[in-house]
Amino acid sequence: QVQLVESGGGVVHPGRSLRLSCAASGFTFSSYGMHWVRQAPGKGLKWVALIFSDGSDTRYADSVKGRFTISRDNSRNTLHLQMNSLRTEDTAVYYCAKDKVDVGATKIFDYWGLGSLVTVSS
Amino acid sequence: DIQMTQSPSSLSASVGHRVTITCRASQNVRMYLNWYLQRPGKAPELLIYAASSLQGGVPSRFSGSGSGTDFTLTISSLQPEDVATYYCQQSYSTPTFGQGTKVEIK
Numbered sequence: 001q002v003q004l005v006e007s008g009g010g011v012v013h014p015g016r017s018l019r020l021s022c023a024a025s026g027f028t029f030s031s032y033g034m035h036w037v038r039q040a041p042g043k044g045l046k047w048v049a050l051i052f053s054d055g056s057d058t059r060y061a062d063s064v065k066g067r068f069t070i071s072r073d074n075s076r077n078t079l080h081l082q083m084n085s086l087r088t089e090d091t092a093v094y095y096c097a098k099d100k101v102d103v104g105a106t107k108i109f110d111y112w113g114l115g116s117l118v119t120v121s122s
Numbered sequence: 123d124i125q126m127t128q129s130p131s132s133l134s135a136s137v138g139h140r141v142t143i144t145c146r147a148s149q150n151v152r153m154y155l156n157w158y159l160q161r162p163g164k165a166p167e168l169l170i171y172a173a174s175s176l177q178g179g180v181p182s183r184f185s186g187s188g189s190g191t192d193f194t195l196t197i198s199s200l201q202p203e204d205v206a207t208y209y210c211q212q213s214y215s216t217p218t219f220g221q222g223t224k225v226e227i228k
Contacts, residue, residue, distance in 0.1 A: 035217075037166075045158075045166065045209055047217035061216070062123075095165060107213035108156050110177065112165040 002026040002111040004096050009116035012086055020116055022079040022096030030054070030074035033105035036081050038092035039115070048094070049081065050105055064090075086120045093117050124148050124212050128220035134228045141197040143223045145210035150190050154214035157186055157195045159206040160222075166209065170195065202227055 008020040022034070036048040049070040050059040058070050069082040079096050094116050097109035125148035135141050145155065157170040168177045170186035173193060183198045197204055205227055210220040 044222045045160075045211070045219040047219070059216070100168070100171065107154075107217045108168065108171045109158070109166070109211075110168045110171075112167070114165055 002098065004098065004111060004113035006094065006096055006113045006116035009094065009118045011119045011121060013122055014086060014088055014120055016086055017082070017084045018086060018118060020081040020083070020094055020096075020118070022081075022113055024077045024079065024096075024098070027098070028102070029072075029077040031102040033099035034070075034072060034079045035097045035099065035107075035109060036070060036079075037095045037097050037109065037112075038090075039095070040089075040092045043092075046092075047107075050099075050107070051079070052105055053102070083118070086118075088120050088122075091118060091120045123216055123218050124151060124214065126210055126212055126218050126220040128208075128210055128223050130223060131221065132224040132226070134226045135200050136228045137202060138199050141200050141204075141225060143195045143208055143210075143225075145188075145193040145195070145220050147191045147193075147212055151212040151214035153189050154212055155186075155188065155193045156211045156213060157184075158209045158211065159204075160209065161206045169208075197225075200225075200227070 003025045005023045051070045067085045071080045096113045098111040100108040100110040127146045153173040155173045158166040160166040174186045207222045207224045
């Protein structure tokens with residue numbers, strides 16, 4: 001069955017960096033677009049970034065553009081999110097999510113990981 | 123970005139009762155509308171995609187309808203395990219979610 005397991009979260013000071021990873025199994029990782037979606041404590045869901053199946057194209061929410069970089073290693077079935085210049089408003093649980101269809105990116109999230117908490121605080 | 127507005131923000135209903143949640147988009151999203159539930163402390167789960175298609179493994183008491191700017195999620199007979207926050211999400215353009223509807227048992 002599909003499994004997505006995030007890691008790399010923690011507490012970090014404003015302006016510092018953190019790298020999240022998501023280990024995928026149970027499906028052909030290299031065939032699917034992948035996303036990061038975040039949820040601030042007690043708040044709703046916000047899409048963060050998308051990477052297409054072969055890594056050739058990426059998209060970002062305006063709030064993270066220029067600070068965050070999504071990448072993937074298809075040989076290791078792993079998704080990453082490099083987060084630089086972190087701000088207190090980036091504090092959230094970060095979920096990796098699989099795109100539903102193996103063509104392009106439908107932006108439908110059919111499987112989600114359990115999430116990794118990132119806390120940005122001085 | 124397209125704004126998604128859900129109503130109500132919360133509701134309480136008895137087991138076995140019918141529950142309806144609405145979602146309105148700030149512009150036409152055709153049928154690119156999806157519904158998720160998130161149980162307390164858990165990750166979201168896909169319920170409905172493309173406005174009315176039931177995701178595999180989701181109970182048939184869940185249904186979706188609508189197109190354009192107005193959409194509805196219906197639970198035909200509320201069960202205790204349906205206690206959750208429900209989110210709509212448009213996939214027509216840069217993904218955006220509604221603010222959520224918290225469903226509780228009366």
